[in-house]
Amino acid sequence: MNAPKKKLKVATTSLAGCFGCHMSLLDIDERLFTLLEHIEFDRSPLTDIKTCSPDCDIGIIEGGLCNAENVHVLREFRDNCKILIAIGACAINGGLPAQRNHLPLTTILEEVYHTSPGLMNGMIPNDPELPLPLNKVHPIHEVVKIDYFMPGCPPSADTIWKVLTDLLAGKEPELGHGLMHYD
Amino acid sequence: MSQTFILDGKTISFADGQTIMQAATQAGVFIPHLCYHPDFKPHGSCKLCTVKVNGRQTASCTMRAIAGMVVESDTPEINAERLALTQMLFVEGNHFCPSCEQSGNCQLQATAYHLGMMSPHFDHFFPNRAVDASHPDVLLDFNRCILCSLCVRASRDVDGKNVFALSGRGIKTHLIVNAKSGQLADTNFTLDDKAAHVCPVGVILKKRRGFAVPIGERTYDKQPISATAKAVAEER
Amino acid sequence: MALNDMHAEGVAGIVDRVVAHYRRDSNNMLQILREVQEACDWIPPEAIDRLQAVLGVPRTKIEGVAGFYSFLYTQPRGKYRILFSDNVTDNMQGNRALMERLCSSLWVEPGKVSEDGLLSIDKTSCTGMCDQGPAMLVNNRAITRLTAARIDEIAELVRNKVPLGEWPADFFQVEDNIRKADIMLDSRLQPGDALRAAHARVPSDGLMSSNMRSWREGLPSGIGGPAAMLDEIKRANLRGRGGAGFITGLKWEACRNAPLKAGQQRFVVCNADEGEPGTFKDRVLLTSYADLVFEGMTAAAYAIGARRGFLYLRGEYRYLLEPLMAVLERRRKEKILGTDILGIPGADFDIEIHLGAGAYICGEESALIESLEGKRGTPRNRPPFPVTNGYLDQPTIVNNVETFAAAALIALNGGEWYASVGTRHSAGTKILSVSGDCERPGLYEYPFGVSIRQVLADCGAQDVQAVQVSGPSGICLSPAEFERTIGFEDIPTAGAFTIFNNSRDMFEVARNYVHFFQHESCGFCTPCRVGTSLLKNLMDKLHNGCGSPYDFAEIEKLNQLLQSMSHCGLGHTACNPVLDTIAKFRPAYERRLAQKDFVPAFDLDQALAAARQMTGRDDPGAHIIKEEFGEDA
């Protein structure tokens, strides 16, 4: 792979996810060095940069949309990244958090803060600092346009590597047998 | 078997009365399918097996082979439509593969892999469907039912029990069991039933078997679903 | 005895009576369930217990059937079950406001049962009263010409629990509204004349017995009378009036020649499901020309050698059942139905009426046959076709009501006479069900070849923007096409002719039709079951102002998929109204594509409402504002 003149700016974030996809990203091990010849990280848990630069090339999003803050962050990424990639089951179909979707939110909050024992005052937290939960957990493609998807829970390091290198080579990413997994 | 037709440029022999699907499978050619199973009367509902016969689209599991017909199957156009159908099935139910016991052995998932499905694309319906854990040996998780009716056919035609049936209409179509309570425990269903072993997805699951085979070592982890047709051809 | 047991015993008594009436034949499951519901107001679990016991069929089968049909309830729906017809013409006549009025007057939410369990109010697909809407069904009895005043009267009657039978008779008045009659609607057939004419066509050279055998046993070798009848149908060049336009003579001949296995027989089925929104001509034919229809069926039985026939009547026309049974009974007395018809020994043919229960798909002939067999109305895999493997796997012809009426005219007057009417490729006349924006809605019978413009002039339509011919599964025409003509060579039609003036929003017309198909999809095949729901969601998204070019592309993709992958005609045509209106009334869509960029289908701020309510928060952080591009675009 020839190093491009200008490095691509890549931003990443985890919304309603478990950081598993980010761990898998780190799992590409020494290939990270090769990758870093082509890209630089912008906003990301890896850099601790808190907002996206307006000229990001690629945004990688882990996790679905569980609350208002997730929506704000997703929109920031869409506004600032040329290409958005959904990484992992939760970003793609809501994943584990979305398994609450068949229950009304009111029932869930009741159950968690009022009914179940152990909580001191039985108040539903109402601090304005806390983001409010959405009625349902949504995959990110239902709220903004997503350009590419990397399935897996998490996608393996090889899968991530394949998708990123395909994209860097200007190809439509393709995962053959063995790399394509939803679990 | 003297008669033949052309499938994607390949000559396929068939016997009288065989469907395109049967003839293709025998010849080792894989056509994606979900509601078809060699042991049962074809149903023709999932439409994954759609092919183009002399330019017209039709389900290959119900269409009888005719000598000289020209069939297209593995084309970008048809595969794109099959992919869209697969995505429809994913958003219609609740498919969270990472927490599904069937993952790796599931035909829907394997078909989606085969068709290169990177995302379910459509907006999810997130339907509210129940889980029936009443039976001592078997769990029913309706969240994953694709309404293929294989269990219906197996229970009716092989087990002679009519444990399962489809009810409702349209998008509200759903599986029911043969009990006033609606609970599997109140039927005469047992693990020995054929119907206990035909579900192509993760609805009808044997209890207490959870993750006996680790993820990554299951049927379609080892080989893609398209290899099943080759296996049939080699066995012959 | 506990109250519950008494209830169960009462239900069991009802079930036993109904089952006995239907000869304990589980092929009559749909009819049995329908009658049990008429007696019990719903189908209680105890009824299913009893059915299971006396018919010896699995519960799954009974519940599967009961769950398929919109008009069968396995949950209580009240003593008064009110359904507002929700065709686009009902919308244009203000049915939504009337429904709201009734709901608020009776304190009930649409789709729900009132708290006291007395009533429920909901919507239903077109009830075939478009020329005298808005309309509703109360316990499957049609009420037409709804007004605010009439709604208030109905609310009062329900509140006072007045039995339906004591409601004012003029509520239930259904007009024929025949505006233009031709050879069919002007015919003054004397019952039996067509049969006598058909029978008289037998050459007098000793073929009689063979002919009688043909009628009795359906032997394909039967020549003479039956064959002569068939010849006349072929000479008439009659094509089906149910939409597909299949050549009737060929269908009958295929059935007549289909081999019979031991114990099998042939069947004649009249398709009176008339579910296509905007169509109501079969209703009028069965109201005022029932003899013509039955005579056509009997002539068909003569031609193909059938001894049993069915009329499959849509549940919305339940009120026609008793009058039609009376006509059948009279015909039996007159020896033109039943045994030894016209006094010919062994010339037997009788007709049973089966009612549908709110499922448009049962108009599709193979689904209709499934429904006749008491099953879920799922279209079969074809081939084989009904002419060889129809009712109970035996040779069966299915024809539209109007097709049989035409067959009776042909039996009477001959094929040449019939073929001389209409055009070269479209023989005879066609009855149009005209409704929508015009002065004189109703039935118009024309020889084939009439132009759209002519019809519009005759019914007093002005300022016309569009005409939907043959209902949602037909074609939407713009004024540039009004010189086109009705006929198989140009615009084939099952009869609906719905007019929209320039004040109408053609996007909303298409959206109503998409809702119709979504509601009526039988759910058998993936593309239509899921695709019609996705299409409905997208049309609603555009309606809600959340549409972007991205969604437009999605709609076109779904259209393509429905057309190519669906199992039956419903799925194939479900996208027609959208494709047509996109092509011909594009501005109606472009107005909706307010967003330049992708916008979610759901309201993000609304998605926080529950959390706001639970936490009592209303600070800016408790809201999600619309994206800026949303506002300025």
Ligand SMILES: Cc1cc2nc3c(=O)[nH]c(=O)nc-3n(C[C@H](O)[C@H](O)[C@H](O)COP(=O)(O)O)c2cc1C
């Ligand atoms: C979804 C669907 C609904 C139909 N509904 C009707 C109907 O209500 N009445 C009818 O006569 N034909 C209907 N048809 C057409 C029938 O399948 C069949 O072609 C017709 O009854 C044949 O009669 P004909 O040859 O006299 O027209 C429908 C077809 C489809 C696909």
Ligand code: SF4
């Ligand atoms: S049934 Fe198949 S597709 Fe559905 S969740 Fe389980 S593994 Fe995934």
Ligand code: SF4
């Ligand atoms: S439970 Fe399984 S076998 Fe039965 S209809 Fe559903 S997906 Fe098919």
Ligand code: SF4
């Ligand atoms: S196209 Fe629609 S109506 Fe026809 S079989 Fe499929 S789901 Fe049923």
Ligand code: FES
């Ligand atoms: S496999 Fe043929 S339609 Fe399902």
